[in-house]
Amino acid sequence: MTCRHCHSSQMETVLDLGFAPPSNAYLEDLNGPEVYLPLKLLVCTNCWLVQTSYDADPTSLFSPDYAYYSSTSSSWLAHAERYTESIIARLNLDGSSQVVEIASNDGYLLKNFLRNHIPCLGVEPCAGTAAVAETLCVPVVKEFFSEKLARKLHQLGKSADLVIGNNVLAHVPDINDFCRGLKVLLKSGGTITLEFPHLLRLIESVQFDTVYHEHYSYFSILTVEAIFRSAGLRVYDVQELPTHGGSLRVFGCHTESDYSVSARVDDLRRREAEYGLKDIDLYRGFQARVDKVKNDFVAFLLDAKRRNLAVAAYGAAAKGNTLLNYAGIKPDLLPIVFDKARSKQGWYLPGSHIPICDPSQIQIYNPDVLLILPWNLAAEISAGLKSKLRKDCSIYTVIPALQKVGQ
Numbered sequence: 501m502t503c504r505h506c507h508s509s510q511m512e513t514v515l516d517l518g519f520a521p522p523s524n525a526y527l528e529d530l531n532g533p534e535v536y537l538p539l540k541l542l543v544c545t546n547c548w549l550v551q552t553s554y555d556a557d558p559t560s561l562f563s564p565d566y567a568y569y570s571s572t573s574s575s576w577l578a579h580a581e582r583y584t585e586s587i588i589a590r591l592n593l594d595g596s597s598q599v600v601e602i603a604s605n606d607g608y609l610l611k612n613f614l615r616n617h618i619p620c621l622g623v624e625p626c627a628g629t630a631a632v633a634e635t636l637c638v639p640v641v642k643e644f645f646s647e648k649l650a651r652k653l654h655q656l657g658k659s660a661d662l663v664i665g666n667n668v669l670a671h672v673p674d675i676n677d678f679c680r681g682l683k684v685l686l687k688s689g690g691t692i693t694l695e696f697p698h699l700l701r702l703i704e705s706v707q708f709d710t711v712y713h714e715h716y717s718y719f720s721i722l723t724v725e726a727i728f729r730s731a732g733l734r735v736y737d738v739q740e741l742p743t744h745g746g747s748l749r750v751f752g753c754h755t756e757s758d759y760s761v762s763a764r765v766d767d768l769r770r771r772e773a774e775y776g777l778k779d780i781d782l783y784r785g786f787q788a789r790v791d792k793v794k795n796d797f798v799a800f801l802l803d804a805k806r807r808n809l810a811v812a813a814y815g816a817a818a819k820g821n822t823l824l825n826y827a828g829i830k831p832d833l834l835p836i837v838f839d840k841a842r843s844k845q846g847w848y849l850p851g852s853h854i855p856i857c858d859p860s861q862i863q864i865y866n867p868d869v870l871l872i873l874p875w876n877l878a879a880e881i882s883a884g885l886k887s888k889l890r891k892d893c894s895i896y897t898v899i900p901a902l903q904k905v906g907q
Contacts, residue, residue, distance in 0.1 A: 504551055504717065505676060505726070505730075506546050508547065512542060512780060512783065513553075514541040514543050514550060515540065515708060515786055516541075516787065517711060518538075519539065520537065520712075520851055521534050521536055522713045523714065524568060524818050527850060528846075528847055528848075530848060530853055534851070537556055539711065540553040541553070541718070543780070547726050549675075550699055551718070552716050555716070568629075569605065569843060570609075572841045579741075580609040580666075584612035593618050593661065595619070598619050598621070598660050599619065599621070599661065600621045600623065601621075602663065602665045602668050603666070604623060604624045604630075605629045606629045606632040607636040607640075610633070610638045611638060614638065622639065622641070623640070623643065623645045624641075624642060625643055625644045627642060647677050647678075648681075649681065650680075651684055653685060660685055660687060662692075663691075663693075664692075666695045667696060667697075669717070669719065670696050670717055671716065672716060675727055679727055679731035680732075682752070686733075686753075690754075691759075693750070693751055694724075697719075698747055699777065700772055700775055700777060703783075703786060705746070706789050707900065708790045709820065709822040710745070712819070714818065720777050721748065721765065722769065725769075728752055733753065735750045735761075735765055736757070745876045793902075794827050797823070809868040809869050810867045811834055811871070812834070812835070812838065812865055812867040813838070814838045814862075814870055814871070814885065815837070815838075815839055815872060816839035820873025821851060824854070825851040829852055834871070836865060837857070837873070838861070862889065868892075869893070869896065870895045871897070871898065872895060872897050882905045882906070
């Protein structure tokens, strides 16, 4: 394999999670075959982009029945509202502006721009989520974003004052084509904002469960700046966010734009270098740290079984599927997972084949132990479940280490 950005063959393995089904390939029944793909991370020692070793077909990963709906999380909706208010004020957006969001999902974000009478357009290839956005009057182009599509939108007069991409950059197999598309779509004085989980936080907090086939690449400010430069773009500001266990929001513009570079960019570059994101020894030690988390988790579930404790999980999230499949967990150790997304209820988790149920049944199951798999939403989820669980029910998260919620 060569690097999907710089095409260097100087690649080293960072993490090998074996073979697993795509993390969002939920099963309606258990009577058919199931596809397993290699799940391995490599780092390019030329440009330091961390990336999966296998290019899964995006049309199969992001199918019409793709089950992730952004509006399921109330904290994410609040995050989107705060972003809308701040970016409108920062860029002075109004009724004459054009906003384009790539991977607009179910309209969770663009509906806020519509409320402020700002023209917007979503680009969303998944039919199910796009249909929900359209019920909110959000116009949607149902295609994967690319340089070719960007040129088409430019010709149609849809060049953007603001291009948004929240948690999409990692989902792109051809990262260079994607960024060239951003260049084409962006107006001369426009701004791009991209949010993505920060590689530094992934390694620091052993967030290996965020590794799955839908995520082709894992980014630092160092790698994003290099990729932007190759496309005629540059980063002029960055914000560090708590979302998804620690994310970056980068602000980009054309290389020739007169935006000055924020001191925050220089500071983050320095901290990434000091942490060792360009030091191969940092990556060589990651597998052992991951295996300790996995082994401790398996031991915990085996002990709970020996003690005849009723164990359940909450959140049929992609990150949970990575954890469960690498740990080899099946219904004998974890019989049930609850999730409020109706699109998942009545189905089974890929690989582990654990049934997904409506949270209204939690009181019937009455668990002694509840695992919150989307640990980044643990506070939100535990608060919402407080009235449904016994006072002596123990709630745990597994990443970055097995621990009780609130401790």
